[in-house]
Amino acid sequence: MAKLLGAEQRCLDWTDAPLRFWPVERWSQVTVERFKATGHTFVDLFPSAEEVSLIANRLMHTLSVLAPDELWIPMGVVDHVDHRTTRSACLLSLAEAGDRFSKLPVFMYEDVPHSSSVGRAAQIRAALAECGTHLVRCTEDITDVLAEKLRLVSVYASQFELSKMELRIREIAGGEAEAGKFVETYHRVEGARGLPPESHLSPDWGSLATLQTETRSLLADRTKWRRLTLLALPSGHLGRWKTDTESLMAAFPNAVLKVYASEEVAWQAEEGLNYKSTLAVVRRWTGWLCAIGCELFRFRTPTIVLWSGAFVSGFKRKLLKALFPFRHVLFAPKLCDFCGLLNEELGNAIPSRPPRSVSSRPANTNSAERLFLIFACLLEIVLE
CATH class of the missing domain: 3.40.50 (Rossmann fold)
Structure with missing residues (x-):
């Protein structure tokens, strides 16, 4: 993908979700069949705080080396743990950097074709607003490059059925555009850069x-x-x-x-x-x-x-x-x-204000x- 885009790929030594859920040395033909039948079992998970912190540290180092002009990160509107972990790790690295990257323009893109999930983008905007991070919604006309986008999307093994993917992508891109036009939605990050509790960013x-x-x-x-x-x-x-x-x-x-x-x-x-x-x-x-x-x-x-x-x-x-x-x-x-x-x-407990004692016996x-x-x-x- 990077080669097709004329870009350079940097690997952060992080394996894909299925191989973290079930280590490669334990995979067998039975595991492959399970993955084919219920792939969501391996990828639709609540992000691990340890993994988010680990990736955030690696991103911090990479950003320091690259000194980018802009930073684009996934919004994580999908259940897939890799999308959500990447989003949260990026936000955490920016939050911990303080003024170090304060002038770096940051944008969040909606994970197409998963961005069709009703209300997900609005929920994430609301969760980020709780910690002072504001997202300004923008659109970009992609009519002239839609064919190229579809070709690049089809490169991914998980999305190779272009006939099915194309319908969803065209539906999303044409939803808010003028007749015959296609646009893509993204969000400009403004204000404080923070990371709300992971549960607040969850689809559920x-x-x-x-x-x-x-x-x-x-x-x-x-x-x-x-x-x-x-x-x-x-x-x-x-x-x-x-x-x-x-x-x-x-x-x-x-x-x-x-x-x-x-x-x-x-x-x-x-x-x-x-x-x-x-x-x-x-x-x-x-x-x-x-x-x-x-x-x-x-x-x-x-x-x-x-x-x-x-x-x-x-x-x-x-x-x-x-x-x-x-x-x-x-x-x-x-x-x-x-x-x-x-x-x-447990991580957010405040020692001076412990939770009020609740009787262990349920109501009558x-x-x-x-x-x-x-x-x-x-x-x-x-x-x-």
């Missing part, structure tokens, strides 16, 4: 905000918990298993971790178990009945449910919560989402209603 921030409130309540008594239960349903995601479980153990130092994982996702936890964690692979509905039976009467045991429908309120969520009465029950699509919030809360609940929902859910599982 609206739902993560609710989970964050529940997480704070759980952390208020974090040293009191002796056991945590983690349920990874077939559509759930165990995130970066090793580092995320380390985050859990650090956040709840006196607790042991019991994990029930569907056989569809249990492979993500092949390594990383320790003396404080145990994993039970759940097969078929009978296995889930056993898991529910084991946990049903473990009252006051915080339970985290990993499920693709975690952020969708509805009857299924209510049923799942009813299966684990008299305790905190938190829902997240991926373990890294929950652990990302944990790390933010109608027992009859809970029992009814429990049996209804069990019946639904059996019938399936």
